[in-house]
Structure formats: C-alpha cells, structure tokens
Amino acid sequence: MFDKNKVKGGEKEMNKQICILSFFLSFFLSVAGLVGTAKAQEVSTIFSEKLNIYGYGLFDFCIASEGEFFPGLPVECRKGGSFAKALFAPFLEFNITKRARVLTEIEFKYAPEFEIFGEVSGANGGTTEGSLETDTKGNDSVKIEGFGEIDLAYAFFEYEFTDILKIRAGRYLNPFGLIHERRDAAPSYPYLFRPLLYEKVGKIRIMPPYNVGIQLRGEIPYFGYVVHVANGRGSVANVIDANPDKAVGVHLFGRVPSGVLEGSLLGFDFYTDKDFDNVRHTTLGGHSILSISEIGPGKIQLWGEVAHYTKDKQKALSWYALLSYLWHISDDWSLLPYVMYDTLDPDLDKKDDTIGNIVFGVNVSPFSQLVLKLEFRNLVQGKEKAKQIFGFGIAYAF
Numbered sequence: 245m246f247d248k249n250k251v252k253g254g255e256k257e258m259n260k261q262i263c264i265l266s267f268f269l270s271f272f273l274s275v276a277g278l279v280g281t282a283k284a285q286e287v288s289t290i291f292s293e294k295l296n297i298y299g300y301g302l303f304d305f306c307i308a309s310e311g312e313f314f315p316g317l318p319v320e321c322r323k324g325g326s327f328a329k330a331l332f333a334p335f336l337e338f339n340i341t342k343r344a345r346v347l348t349e350i351e352f353k354y355a356p357e358f359e360i361f362g363e364v365s366g367a368n369g370g371t372t373e374g375s376l377e378t379d380t381k382g383n384d385s386v387k388i389e390g391f392g393e394i395d396l397a398y399a400f401f402e403y404e405f406t407d408i409l410k411i412r413a414g415r416y417l418n419p420f421g422l423i424h425e426r427r428d429a430a431p432s433y434p435y436l437f438r439p440l441l442y443e444k445v446g447k448i449r450i451m452p453p454y455n456v457g458i459q460l461r462g463e464i465p466y467f468g469y470v471v472h473v474a475n476g477r478g479s480v481a482n483v484i485d486a487n488p489d490k491a492v493g494v495h496l497f498g499r500v501p502s503g504v505l506e507g508s509l510l511g512f513d514f515y516t517d518k519d520f521d522n523v524r525h526t527t528l529g530g531h532s533i534l535s536i537s538e539i540g541p542g543k544i545q546l547w548g549e550v551a552h553y554t555k556d557k558q559k560a561l562s563w564y565a566l567l568s569y570l571w572h573i574s575d576d577w578s579l580l581p582y583v584m585y586d587t588l589d590p591d592l593d594k595k596d597d598t599i600g601n602i603v604f605g606v607n608v609s610p611f612s613q614l615v616l617k618l619e620f621r622n623l624v625q626g627k628e629k630a631k632q633i634f635g636f637g638i639a640y641a642f
C-alpha cells in the first residue's frame with residue numbers, strides 16, 4: 245500500500261541528499277573554478293611574458309601569356325593561370341630570460357604533407373621532375389617530389405651578451421642581402437615574386453636559404469654584422485654535413501638610423517661552402533637602400549642588390565634595381581607603386597643566356613598588416629620571344 249510517511253521520509257531523505265550533493269557540487273565547482281582561474285592566469289602569464297606568436301602568410305594568382313616553368317618564378321605562373329602559394333608561416337618565440345630566447349618558424353607551403361623520399365609519378369603517369377618540387381634543400385639533386393611541404397625555417401637558441409654581441413645556434417635562414425632574414429617576409433618587401441638572386445634558377449642557387457650552424461651577430465643604430473660557421477649545402481635539409489668542409493659567411497651593413505635618410509643602408513655579403521660533390525660555391529654580394537622621406541606626401545626608395553657567384557669554373561652574375569614611392573594616403577591606407585629591373589646571367593662565358601625582367605607593380609595596404617600586391621612583368625630569356633606575366637597576391641602579417 246501507499247505509505248505517506250515513507251514517502252515524506254523519502255522526500256526528506258532526498259532533500260537531504262540534494263542538499264549534500266549541491267554542497268559537494270558547489271564545493272567542487274568552486275575548487276575547480278579556483279584551479280581553472282589559477283591555470284588561466286598561468287597560461288595568460290606565459291603567453292604575455294614568455295611566449296610570442298606572430299607570423300605571415302601569402303596567397304597568390306599568376307598567369308602568363310604563354311608557357312610555364314619560368315626562371316625564378318613559382319610554378320603557378322603559367323598559361324591559363326593558377327591560384328597557389330597558400331603559404332602560412334607562424335613564429336613561436338619563447339623568451340626564456342631577458343637575454344635568452346628560442347625562436348622557431350614553421351612554414352606550411354601549398355598542400356602540406358610530410359615529405360616523400362623517392363619518386364612519385366605526376367599527373368597522366370608522367371614524372372614530375374623539375375616541376376613541382378624544385379628546392380633541393382641542400383641536396384645536389386631533387387629527391388623529393390611531394391607536392392607541398394612543411395619547413396622549419398628557424399629553430400635556434402640565441403643569447404644576448406650586449407647589443408653588439410649575440411650568439412645564435414641552430415637552424416636559421418642564411419644572413420644575406422636585404423630580405424633573407426625578414427621574419428615577416430612577404431608583407432615587408434615590395435615585390436610579389438622575389439628577385440632571381442634569391443631563387444633557384446636552372447642549376448644555379450646563388451644562396452641556399454637555410455643553414456645549420458653557429459653565428460655571432462650584433463646590431464647598433466649605425467651598424468650591424470653577422471659572421472657564421474655552418475654545415476653548408478650538401479646535406480638533407482643542411483642538418484647532416486656530408487663533407488668535412490664548413491660553410492663560412494659574413495653579412496655586414498651600415499645604415500642611417502634617423503633623419504630624412506632614415507632606413508638608408510649599404511651592406512656587403514660573403515658566403516662560401518662545398519656541396520655533395522666537393523665543389524666549392526662562393527658568393528660575393530652587395531646590397532643597398534637609398535631612402536628619402538618628406539618627398540611630397542611620402543618617401544622614395546631605391547633598392548639595389550648584386551651577387552657574383554662562382555661554382556667551380558662557372559661564374560654567374562645577378563642584380564636588380566627597384567625604385568618605389570610609398571604614399572601614405574591616410575593614417576591607415578598606403579600605396580606603393582614600383583618599377584624594377586631584375587636580371588641573371590647564369591654563365592658569364594656564354595652568350596645569349598641572360599634572363600631579364602622589367603617589372604611594374606603596386607602594393608595597396610588598407611592597414612599595416614595587410615598588403616595587396618599587383619605585378620606585371622615582361623620576361624626575356626636569351627633570344628627567346630618575350631613573355632608577359634601578371635601576378636596578384638595577398639600578403640598578411642599577424
């Protein structure tokens with residue numbers, strides 16, 4: 245039968261249990277809340293004081309009047325055009341102390357996948373040689389045909405004794421010229437496609453992008469330098485040195501730190517190493533910027549870089565000159581039209597092999613972290629018919 249008392253007793257019992265449960269629940273919740281808050285504080289402390297995350301990305305479209313695989317240009321530049329360069333490069337900077345830090349940069353390019361060693365056949369069963377993957381990463385030949393890659397561009401430890409003496413050890417971008425070491429790369433230089441002296445053109449790679457080694461470096465307002473000893477080319481991703489020779493490099497510059505000529509600089513580069521086949525590669529370089537502000541509403545810049553490269557008996561010469569005008573339309577918006585001549589003679593002893601580009605471009609920037617780039621070039625190689633190439637890019641920093 246139905247027992248009211250029992251039910252009442254049951255209700256009381258339940259109420260009591262609910263009370264106890266609620267108490268424990270609220271107790272646990274508040275403890276969890278406290279722990280959670282403490283953890284959140286810890287995480288935010290680490291993020292704000294020790295760990296910085298920043299980076300950049302680039303997306304582009306490129307179309308050519310005819311042909312494909314142009315010297316120094318990315319694979320997307322072709323007849324019919326292609327969207328490409330879904331490059332995303334986050335940096336993680338961990339400041340261990342005021343003087344010590346670790347910096348890593350991870351670059352994701354195209355459709356990232358872990359690299360495949362060995363051959364992969366291309367579309368229609370053909371080979372992909374010389375087409376999809378052209379960066380040997382320090383090897384003497386392309387062994388990797390995977391489309392897309394993940395690169396660890398930077399992974400180094402740095403200790404600062406003073407402004408003029410830092411020690412850096414690990415994997416780094418070779419200190420060379422005007423743009424190699426720029427951490428926010430694509431948004432920070434005017435051109436959409438980098439000049440020939442920074443790219444692998446045919447069998448010529450004037451400067452390998454990466455190295456693994458040790459640097460001494462320093463910077464004061466008027467002067468900066470880097471000297472380094474590293475593995476050099478001739479090894480997979482430069483992390484295993486296949487020969488006993490070590491690469492040696494010097495990067496020096498003097499600059500104007502303030503005034504109308506602020507940002508003007510003049511520098512010198514030297515780099516030498518040996519490859520897998522024990523062949524020496526030596527590059528002598530010069531780089532300069534003449535920057536004049538207060539010219540109307542903006543400033544004029546003249547960029548110039550030159551590299552003389554020797555591989556065994558072959559001598560090559562590459563240089564470019566770029567004239568730009570940076571016009572600040574408002575506090576946020578800016579326009580930067582430019583004109584550039586970019587050239588490479590891959591063999592100074594041979595005729596009719598010179599590559600020349602006349603480039604007209606404009607950067608449109610709605611705010612400093614975003615740059616829209618438009619570029620048109622007329623490319624002439626030897627006695628071949630000129631090709632016209634148009635590129636459009638979105639570069640962003642975060």
Ligand SMILES: [Ca+2]
Binds near residue numbers: 477478486490517518
């Ligand atoms: Ca070596």
Ligand SMILES: [Ca+2]
Binds near residue numbers: 594595
């Ligand atoms: Ca020549």
